[in-house]
Amino acid sequence: MFGFFHHLPCCMHADGRLNDAAKPRRTHENEILKIMKILVLGSAAGGGFPQWNCNCPNCAGVRSGGIKAKARTQSSIAVSSNGTDWVLINASPDILQQIRSNPSLQPARAIRDTGIAAVMVMDAQIDHITGLLMLREGRKKLNLYCTESVWDDLNHGLPLAKVLSHYCGVERHPIEGLSSDQTHFAPIEVPGIEGIRFHPMPLKSKAPPYSPHRNNPGPGDNNGLMIESKATGKKLFYAPGLGEIEPHVLDAMQQADCVLVDGTVWTGDEMITLGLTQKTAADMGHLQLSGPGGMIEVLDGIGTRRKVLIHINNTNPILNEDASERTVLAQHGIEVAYDGMEINL
Ligand code: MLT
Numbered sequence: 510m511f512g513f514f515h516h517l518p519c520c521m522h523a524d525g526r527l528n529d530a531a532k533p534r535r536t537h538e539n540e541i542l543k544i545m546k547i548l549v550l551g552s553a554a555g556g557g558f559p560q561w562n563c564n565c566p567n568c569a570g571v572r573s574g575g576i577k578a579k580a581r582t583q584s585s586i587a588v589s590s591n592g593t594d595w596v597l598i599n600a601s602p603d604i605l606q607q608i609r610s611n612p613s614l615q616p617a618r619a620i621r622d623t624g625i626a627a628v629m630v631m632d633a634q635i636d637h638i639t640g641l642l643m644l645r646e647g648r649k650k651l652n653l654y655c656t657e658s659v660w661d662d663l664n665h666g667l668p669l670a671k672v673l674s675h676y677c678g679v680e681r682h683p684i685e686g687l688s689s690d691q692t693h694f695a696p697i698e699v700p701g702i703e704g705i706r707f708h709p710m711p712l713k714s715k716a717p718p719y720s721p722h723r724n725n726p727g728p729g730d731n732n733g734l735m736i737e738s739k740a741t742g743k744k745l746f747y748a749p750g751l752g753e754i755e756p757h758v759l760d761a762m763q764q765a766d767c768v769l770v771d772g773t774v775w776t777g778d779e780m781i782t783l784g785l786t787q788k789t790a791a792d793m794g795h796l797q798l799s800g801p802g803g804m805i806e807v808l809d810g811i812g813t814r815r816k817v818l819i820h821i822n823n824t825n826p827i828l829n830e831d832a833s834e835r836t837v838l839a840q841h842g843i844e845v846a847y848d849g850m851e852i853n854l
């Protein structure tokens with residue numbers, strides 16, 4: 510038995526696979542493949558699916574198995590050019606579960622390690638920032654990319670940055686350089702993430718209920734992100750909270766090879782109809798999917814190859830895979846993101 514192994518080149522397993530030391534570094538492999546990977550860590554809106562205290566038809570149905578639907582964690586994606594080093598985009602309160610479910614985020618190169626090289630947040634909503642607290646055991650300061658408005662919320666409204674200074678600390682990297690027409694921030698390259706360029710842009714949605722900017726949001730409170738592969742020029746546009754389609758946002762959507770956009774609710778009043786809240790989708794800074802001016806109509810108007818909805822609220826009928834609304838989406842060539850979905854560009 511042992512003799513058999515000794516006849517193999519030292520870098521090979523008995524089944525002919527290369528052992529780790531002999532593998533080309535994954536960076537190198539992917540440089541050759543030139544693939545940008547986008548991993549959907551959490552595809553639900555705030556509250557997740559099912560939401561802990563909700564018994565709406567979807568939440569009750571997914572709990573009991575009475576409907577065909579997948580449970581989903583809260584809003585986050587990760588991006589990598591080599592499959593090992595990632596930028597986390599939005600830090601969901603479910604981040605620990607998301608890391609467990611996505612082993613590529615833990616490359617295990619050292620006794621304490623993470624594949625998360627940096628975190629970039631699109632806004633200061635609870636579902637996009639509270640995961641920062643879960644990353645407090647980091648050995649280095651947490652690299653955090655955010656706008657001035659979001660940084661203000663993280664130091665005042667919900668001072669997580671101050672709290673984290675007593676743990677790993679935060680190294681803030683500003684999203685800044687707003688263009689004079691207020692449509693773009695300066696592009697960003699993240700050290701350690703070769704081959705990807707990030708183009709943040711302000712867009713219209715709502716600052717979080719706790720924020721001092723709640724009623725007077727400015728450019729930077731809510732943002733979208735064009736993620737570009739430098740190798741291929743392929744682009745993904747990400748905007749989980751999108752209340753209004755301004756011309757520069759439509760432009761970005763049109764230029765992208767794939768859009769990953771706000772699919773929070775089917776109708777503007779669906780949470781009111783279910784007796785869950787008094788707020789419309791517009792009050793919360795989200796554009797509804799259906800009807801005139803809705804996201805389906807917007808997506809119909811663009812030639813983008815791949816159209817994917819994300820940040821799906823638990824009340825949204827599209828979570829039920831047998832629902833007629835799901836058929837409507839399919840007819841329009843629109844996909845629904847799920848946890849673990851991979852988009853390779
Ligand atoms: C939103 O986008 O409106 C949020 O998901 C609300 C929340 O985090 O509770």
Ligand code: MN
Nearest residue numbers: 554555634636
């Ligand atoms: Mn949200």
Ligand code: ZN
Nearest residue numbers: 563565568823
């Ligand atoms: Zn529900």
